[in-house]
Amino acid sequence: MGKVALTLVIIGALNWLLVGLFEWDLVTAILGGDVHRESSWVSRIVYILVGLSGLYCIRYYSVDDVRTRS
Template sequence: MDRLALILLIVGALNWGLVGLFKFDLVASLFGGEFSVLSRIVYTIVGIAGIYGISLLFRDREAAGESS
């Protein structure tokens, strides 16, 4: 679940980078516009991944399965 959330966060970050640098929304161009149902679903899933990603900040590294 952590990796999926991280992948979605990267997709969202790359999309926002494209919007900021080039005024190009990749998600909107792939899924039929900023307000299309598919685009809104992708935006929602990325947003949920962002909320889930907040929990990664507060986890103990060893509890997450990583060792030093």
């Protein structure tokens, strides 16, 4: 269950990175809807930081049990 949760968190974070950098929503593009989001520069910075955090979390796939990491 830990790997599934980690995968969903990383996908969400990468989606926010795309929103922050390009104002483009990947999840909406896949599931349907308006893929362009207009955001303030402050919210875009937050989206980018969350996205970069998601990239950082990819390293936790090498951990045997994701729940043991803090």
